[in-house]
Amino acid sequence: MNISEKAKGIIDSCRFCWMCRHICPIGNATGLERNTARARALGASMVVRGATELKEISKNVYECALCGACTNNCMTGWDPKVFIQELKTEIVLNGVAPDYIVGLIEKYSETGNIYGKKACSCLDSLYGNGGKIGLFVGQDALYNVPELVKKVVELLAKAGVKVDLLKNQDSGAALWFLTGKTEETKNAAVACANALNEYETVIVYDPQDYKLMKHEYNEWNVEVKAEIVSINEYLLKLIKDGALKVKKGNNEYTLQDNYFYVRDLDDETTAREIIASVGVNKEMLLKGKETNMAGHLIMNEYMPEVIKEVAQNRWINAKNMDCNVIVTESPAEYVLLKATAPQGAKVLSVEEMLLENI
Amino acid sequence: MNDFLQTQILTELEDAVGRENCSIKEIDKVTHSVDYFWLSRMWADRGRRMPEADFIVSPKDATETSKVMKIANYYKIPVTTWGGGGGTQGGAIPVCGGILLDTKRMNKIYEVNTDSMYIECGAGAIYKHIEWAANEKGYATMHYPSSLTCSTVGGFLAHRGIGVVSTKYGKIDDMVLQMEVVLPNGDIINTSSAPKHAAGPDLNQIFIGSEGTLGVITKAQIRIYEEPEVRRFRGFLFKDMSSAFKASREVLQKFKPSVMRLYDEAETASLIKKIVGVSKPGAFMNIAYEGVKELVDVEEKILLDTFAKYGAEDLGSEYGEKWWKEKITFFYPGHMMDLPQMFGTMDTIAPYDKIEKIYWAMKEAVEKNFPQAKFIAHFSHWYEWGCMIYDRFIIDEKDVPKDPVEAMRLHNAMWNLGVRTAIANGGVVNDHHGVGFKLGRLMKEQYGPAMQVFEGIKKSLDPNGIMNPFKLGL
Numbered sequence: 001m002n003i004s005e006k007a008k009g010i011i012d013s014c015r016f017c018w019m020c021r022h023i024c025p026i027g028n029a030t031g032l033e034r035n036t037a038r039a040r041a042l043g044a045s046m047v048v049r050g051a052t053e054l055k056e057i058s059k060n061v062y063e064c065a066l067c068g069a070c071t072n073n074c075m076t077g078w079d080p081k082v083f084i085q086e087l088k089t090e091i092v093l094n095g096v097a098p099d100y101i102v103g104l105i106e107k108y109s110e111t112g113n114i115y116g117k118k119a120c121s122c123l124d125s126l127y128g129n130g131g132k133i134g135l136f137v138g139q140d141a142l143y144n145v146p147e148l149v150k151k152v153v154e155l156l157a158k159a160g161v162k163v164d165l166l167k168n169q170d171s172g173a174a175l176w177f178l179t180g181k182t183e184e185t186k187n188a189a190v191a192c193a194n195a196l197n198e199y200e201t202v203i204v205y206d207p208q209d210y211k212l213m214k215h216e217y218n219e220w221n222v223e224v225k226a227e228i229v230s231i232n233e234y235l236l237k238l239i240k241d242g243a244l245k246v247k248k249g250n251n252e253y254t255l256q257d258n259y260f261y262v263r264d265l266d267d268e269t270t271a272r273e274i275i276a277s278v279g280v281n282k283e284m285l286l287k288g289k290e291t292n293m294a295g296h297l298i299m300n301e302y303m304p305e306v307i308k309e310v311a312q313n314r315w316i317n318a319k320n321m322d323c324n325v326i327v328t329e330s331p332a333e334y335v336l337l338k339a340t341a342p343q344g345a346k347v348l349s350v351e352e353m354l355l356e357n358i
Numbered sequence: 359m360n361d362f363l364q365t366q367i368l369t370e371l372e373d374a375v376g377r378e379n380c381s382i383k384e385i386d387k388v389t390h391s392v393d394y395f396w397l398s399r400m401w402a403d404r405g406r407r408m409p410e411a412d413f414i415v416s417p418k419d420a421t422e423t424s425k426v427m428k429i430a431n432y433y434k435i436p437v438t439t440w441g442g443g444g445g446t447q448g449g450a451i452p453v454c455g456g457i458l459l460d461t462k463r464m465n466k467i468y469e470v471n472t473d474s475m476y477i478e479c480g481a482g483a484i485y486k487h488i489e490w491a492a493n494e495k496g497y498a499t500m501h502y503p504s505s506l507t508c509s510t511v512g513g514f515l516a517h518r519g520i521g522v523v524s525t526k527y528g529k530i531d532d533m534v535l536q537m538e539v540v541l542p543n544g545d546i547i548n549t550s551s552a553p554k555h556a557a558g559p560d561l562n563q564i565f566i567g568s569e570g571t572l573g574v575i576t577k578a579q580i581r582i583y584e585e586p587e588v589r590r591f592r593g594f595l596f597k598d599m600s601s602a603f604k605a606s607r608e609v610l611q612k613f614k615p616s617v618m619r620l621y622d623e624a625e626t627a628s629l630i631k632k633i634v635g636v637s638k639p640g641a642f643m644n645i646a647y648e649g650v651k652e653l654v655d656v657e658e659k660i661l662l663d664t665f666a667k668y669g670a671e672d673l674g675s676e677y678g679e680k681w682w683k684e685k686i687t688f689f690y691p692g693h694m695m696d697l698p699q700m701f702g703t704m705d706t707i708a709p710y711d712k713i714e715k716i717y718w719a720m721k722e723a724v725e726k727n728f729p730q731a732k733f734i735a736h737f738s739h740w741y742e743w744g745c746m747i748y749d750r751f752i753i754d755e756k757d758v759p760k761d762p763v764e765a766m767r768l769h770n771a772m773w774n775l776g777v778r779t780a781i782a783n784g785g786v787v788n789d790h791h792g793v794g795f796k797l798g799r800l801m802k803e804q805y806g807p808a809m810q811v812f813e814g815i816k817k818s819l820d821p822n823g824i825m826n827p828f829k830l831g832l
Contacts (some may be wrong), residue, residue, distance in 0.1 A: 013691040016392070016399045018508030022486040031416060032386075033443060039389040042402065046388055049405035050444035056384040073507075075690040076584045191492065285494050320494040 001090055001209035003048055007083040008048060014041035014080055020070035025294040026063055029309035034060045037070040039078040041217035044083060054087075055096035059342070061087045062101055063303065064175065065294030068263040072289045100302040105178055113139045114174045114298060120146035126153055126165035134199035134226070135163040138206030140297045141331040148331055148349055152205060152231065155351045158358060159244040162231045163203065168195035171209040176216065177298055189222045196226045205231045207230060207260035207330050215264060232270040232329065232350060239277050247357050251279040253348070256314065256337065257291040258330045271329055274350055278357035284317050292317060295333035311336040315345065327353050359455075363410060367433055371415050371457070374425035378518075379416040379463065386414040390440055390458045395448035395796060396702060397766055403697050404762045408451060410440065411458030417651065418463045419480070420538055420546045420576040425790075427574070428544040430457055434822050437542075439570035441513030444505040447794025449517060452724055454827045463514050464576055467491045476535050476579045481512030488580060497582040500527040504689040509528065512575045517792030522685060525740045526616040526648070527583060529790065531566045532801040537668065538577035539565050541817060546576075551795065564815065569792055570826040572819050586648035589616070590658065591678025594670040595640040596620075599737075600714060602643055603745075605668035607710050610742045612664075613657045617646035617682075618740040622717070625734040634681050636673070643670070644678045698755040699770060704776040705789040709744035712784035713737070719743045723779040728772055730755040730757035739789070746789040793830045801831030 014037050020334035021027055027035035029068045034040075043057035044076065045109070064084050072081045091097050107116040117159060119142050124148070126135075135147045135156075149165070172188035179185060189212070191218055196202050196213075204210040217224055253275045261267045268288040277282050286292045293314045300307040325346045328334040338347040348356070359367075372380045389409035392398045397407050412435075432438045436456030439459065452458045464480030470491055477488050477499070486507045486565040489499045501514070502521040514530045514535070527533070537549045549561040565572060572657055596667070600817055602620045608728040609615070621630050626642040636642050647657045662672065688694050695701035710718055717735060724733045728751070735749035759765045777787055777800050787797050787804045802809050809831070816823075816832045 015402075016394065016396070016697070017691050017692055018442060019503070020507070021442065021685070022484045022507040028465075028484075031460070031465055033414075033440070033460055034389045039385070042392060043385050046402065046405070046407075051402075051405045051407055052384060056388075059383075060385050075687045076692040078691065110516075149424050204533060216361060216537065285490055320491065 003083065003086040003090060003250060007086045010078050010080060011041045011044045011048065012081050013076070013078050014038055015045045019075075020073040021031040023069040023073045023290070023292065025067060025069065025292050025310045025313070026065055026306060028292070029306050029313055033170070035063055037075065040064060040084065041080065044087060054091060054094055057087070058091045058096050059098045061091060062098060063306075065195065065295035065296045067259045067297055069259070069294070072263050085180040088178070089182055092179045092182065101178060104301060108174060108178075108352075112170065113143055114138070114178070114301065117143040117145045119143065119170045122146055122150055123165060123215050127167060129162060129164045131162045131164045132200045132232060133161060133163045134166050134196065134202040136166050136171070136196065136202050136204045136209060137169060138171060138204075138331070139169055140206055140208075140296060144297060144335055145331050148334065148351070151351045155355055156237070159238045161238070161243075164199070166195050166202070168192055171212050173208045173212050173253060175300060176212060181220070186222070189217055189220060193217060193222045194226050196224050196228065197349060198224050201227045201229065203231055203234050204228055205331075207258045207265070208332075211260040211264045217229060230261075230270070232267075232274060235350065235354065238269050238272050239274065244354070245279045245358065246354055248277065249279055250355060251325070252282040253271070253279050253324075253325050253353060254282045254318060255287070256293060256326050256328045256333050257288055258328070261329055262289045262291060262351070268303070271327070271350060274354070275327060278354060282321070282323050284321050284323055286317055293333065295330065295336045297332045297335060300336065307336060311340040315340060315342055320343070359412060359731060367429065367435070368413060370429050371413055371426065374429060375415055375417045375422045379418070381414040382412070383530045387411060390414055390443065390460065390640045391451065393443045393448060394446045395451065395794070396446070396700065397769060398448060398451055399697055400700075400765055401762055406750070406762060409453045409455060412455050414458045414460060415735045416460045416463040416586045423459070423540040423574050423576050424544040424546055426457065427540055427542055429802050430824050431822055434734040434824060436767060436824050436827050438826050439512070439516070439574050441516065442445055442484065442505070442508045444508035445513065445517060445794060447517070447788075447792045447796040449794030449826070449829050450793055451472045451795060453795060458692060458823070461574070470495050470497075470582070472497065475582050477579065477582055478579045479511055480610055481515070481578055483511050485509055485511055485514060490583045496585065498585050499533070500583045501530060501582060502685070504686055506686070511578055512531060515566050515575050515578060516569050517794070518790060520739055520790040522619075522738070523616040523646070525618045529739075531563060533581045534562055534566065535579035537562055537565060537575055537579075540574045540576055542573055542822070542825050547752060548580060550557060565670060567680040567792070569794060571816060571832045572698070572831050574710045588651050588654050588655060589646055589648035591617075591644065591646050591675045591682060592658075592661065592671035593636070593675070593677035594642060594643045594645065594665055595636070595638055595673055595769070596668070596670050597640055599641045599717070601639055602668065603710060603714060605665050605670060606643075606740060606745070609661055609664050610740060612660050612790060613647070615645050615657070615661070617644060617678075618738065619644045619681075620737040621817045622735045624732070625736050628734060629688070629694065632747070633684050633693070634677050636677055639669075642677070644681050646678060646682070680790065695750070695752050698758060699721035699756045700753040700765065701750060702776075703748060703750045703774060703791060704773065704780065704785070705748045705791060706777075706780040706785035707739075707744065707746040707789040709781075713744055713747065716783045717749065718775055719783045720747070720779050721751055723775050724751050724772070727775055728753070730754075731772065747785075749776075774800070795829055798829055798831040
């Protein structure tokens, strides 16, 4: 198996260690022993040792959301995401990917997105406004929740900010998730970077794209000249500068920390500061880097029942602490929590929360 | 088993628990074939496949578990129960194949009852999850073993687990009120509605520690406690362990600290030095005491006066606090023993008049007969009448046979010697890791004719001998 020595080292360290099992949102939803970092590592170690075949572990590799909960929990600093991503590349290159993954890749090849959808015509007026500030919303929002895109634009307009919706909304995140670091993923990243570079500043809406641009693009030597800024950072600055005038009230909001922001980008504070500007932060027990959710719309395409269970488990966390209004930072978590919200509970995106308080 | 019969049984199991909860996939078989038992890990490390189950079955409750039991009994196929797979004794390994019954779908937290101070949950709940449920209401389970995040409620009950604050709050067998158990014939029973009574022998205690040989625990009521107002730590350095035993025994006649951990000179100079930073020679002891502040103030005075009388050097609170913070860090890869080393924890327990003798006898036996092994120990669960030794042997890679068969031979010889020495000097087969596959052969040596009590219960409840064969010496 053609994986790096680094990946092999992590596999051999994780294969007999159960310490992070409690924090895996997928394992917690399925109760399956194989949905643990140690089981994935054990399976991979047996492939490395010739005791089983790559195809026998391929489905289990794709049952990982790459949320990094295990990585965050590891006191030694091992990162199971590293070997998972390398295994995906091996699986795809060796032609042993599960049928449903092959199907998603084919759909991507045919339509440019794994959902096989066309962007909503309701967004047509947002492209090519000639502004210097670009808006990169990513494929999850573009194809699944265009209404959120419209709300972002509406909110920014209230602060006098006019944005162009980029034509290219593919950062390579879907290919990265499905195939790891392949030529195709890198090509998508380069094309995206070229699109970003047509602007001085680009506001990035989806944390998974933002993380890719901040981390992987650098590793892959994909140059982004434009200033890229997350939507949360941009909104907080507008509030602090007084450009976005919000009303402070006593409504309680609970942040669903997005795992890319808190774990990969080390940002637990921006969204909380935004909430504090309009209301009161009410926290769940598992917050910040300990957040226990892996909202993932790609996985929702091939294991919807499990992803639904993940979201329902998060609602149990919320209800146990009497948290009734959840504020999400990513379109995936917005969609999944909204679809599973219990009676009397409400989901708002950060923008929706702010629009309610202007 | 032939394909035809196997497929027939598979369809019946799928009918019992749902097709999606019944697997014959290789990944599931491999995953459930290796637990924390050193031999299973070594076997896999050498690229060998451990014995695997034929079916991996995940029932959602007692009713589905009951259906599985009936199928297993009809076809007379083994059933091995798997919780988190974090056991060190091979108790969850399906050595005879058959059905591997994974309990983790039975993970529902039914109730946090703050009137009677318990959580009712499925036995497949990860213990850390019930700790979170308690924390969300402002309480705690006070069961903090190093495997807190790995293991299930049922797993701890099945092998009589213990946590680091046991001296004050007790073992898992002290923490359970009532249990639901599915018997091998499929009957679903409940133990007494209260754990203390005069309604005959204690059913809870028949199934706690039975390691899946008598039935499947499917639900439990687990005690919760108020968070202590204060938790204070104090580190001490004793010149020798004898004075530490005397001082500790005296303290325990007056009050119960939560944490009591005495390290022998070898472990003080190795692990404790590395993780906690104590560099002086001697036997390090870490004590925590907790509860209502006024009471803790009194306890602190008793502790300091008593330990001073026995010449303990007061190291202040810093080391203890650091240990508390790092108490689970020890068990992550890279912090302690791991393959390719060979190692084992031969924990045992005895009254004070025997415990020190056991320590020295085991140390001498291991070091004399296996000079390639390092022997370290600490004493970490204490009672008014005695305490536990957590003694470990460690053999570095260069002295571990490459041939897995020879490695198994050496491993088992060390265990035979260590545990037999403990038994000969008044100890027991194990304190809190259980017996499992690893030590089953030694149960009869400890119990002698008393073993027929266990055998009789086993024969009566499980006449076909399908429940976790070759475990617990049954």
